[in-house]
Amino acid sequence: MRGRNLGVLISGRGSNMLALHDAIADRRLRARMAVVVSNKASAPGLALAAARGIPTAVVESRKGQSRDEHDARVGAVLEEAGIDLVCLAGYMRIVGASFVRRFQGRILNIHPSLLPSFPGLDAQKAALEHGVRVTGCTVHLVDEEVDHGPIVLQSAVEVGADDDVESLSSRILEREHDLYWRAVALVLDGRVRVEGRRARIVPTTA
Ligand code: GAR
Numbered sequence: 001m002r003g004r005n006l007g008v009l010i011s012g013r014g015s016n017m018l019a020l021h022d023a024i025a026d027r028r029l030r031a032r033m034a035v036v037v038s039n040k041a042s043a044p045g046l047a048l049a050a051a052r053g054i055p056t057a058v059v060e061s062r063k064g065q066s067r068d069e070h071d072a073r074v075g076a077v078l079e080e081a082g083i084d085l086v087c088l089a090g091y092m093r094i095v096g097a098s099f100v101r102r103f104q105g106r107i108l109n110i111h112p113s114l115l116p117s118f119p120g121l122d123a124q125k126a127a128l129e130h131g132v133r134v135t136g137c138t139v140h141l142v143d144e145e146v147d148h149g150p151i152v153l154q155s156a157v158e159v160g161a162d163d164d165v166e167s168l169s170s171r172i173l174e175r176e177h178d179l180y181w182r183a184v185a186l187v188l189d190g191r192v193r194v195e196g197r198r199a200r201i202v203p204t205t206a
Helices: 015-025 042-053 069-079 097-102 125-131 164-186
Strands: 005-010 032-038 054-058 086-088 107-111 134-143 151-158 193-195 196-203
Touching: 005 015, 005 042, 005 069, 015 032, 015 042, 015 164, 032 042, 032 069, 042 054, 042 097, 054 151, 086 151, 086 164, 107 164, 125 134, 125 164, 151 164
Parallel strands: 005 032, 005 086, 032 054, 086 107
Antiparallel strands: 107 134, 134 151, 193 196
């Protein structure tokens, strides 16, 4: 990847965005958070980003506007900020095909399950209700299907007999915070090669 500017898309709390920013601040991750964009002006993560001095933008949905029209406005903000990689971090909108093409191979998403199990909303609840013994989180490249593209990294979390949605979600979230920056670093370092469905991680040359 040419540069190391991140554009992070959020809709709510923004803890994954903050964890990425922490990794940058601690120099675990060599990158710059160029902009945080939310589709909701009320997203708590927006104020938290602004408090850290990160540029923020709001692109709210407009009545009668198509997905592609909305995504084009988001894309313009990201390009204006000079981003190299888009990180979806609790962004609760589906990104359309034109957005995926515009940032081809340069969009990552984090999802709170071991994909392809439990895509979509409330993945932790779905895993618990299904009775799986192991779930976790996934960082994947975004393609035109929801929660579907080539998997960069996953981390497994055991489900305990006494877990409820809250306890399980919080253990998965902790893991998410330690997983996302690692996947971002691999992509920025050009170490992720996509071969069909598989994302191969190439060893460092140094
Ligand atoms: C995270 O658990 C993230 O994996 C999930 O939303 C939460 C956002 O939390 N994303 C999805 O479910 C996407 N399908 P955060 O705003 O604190 O990062």
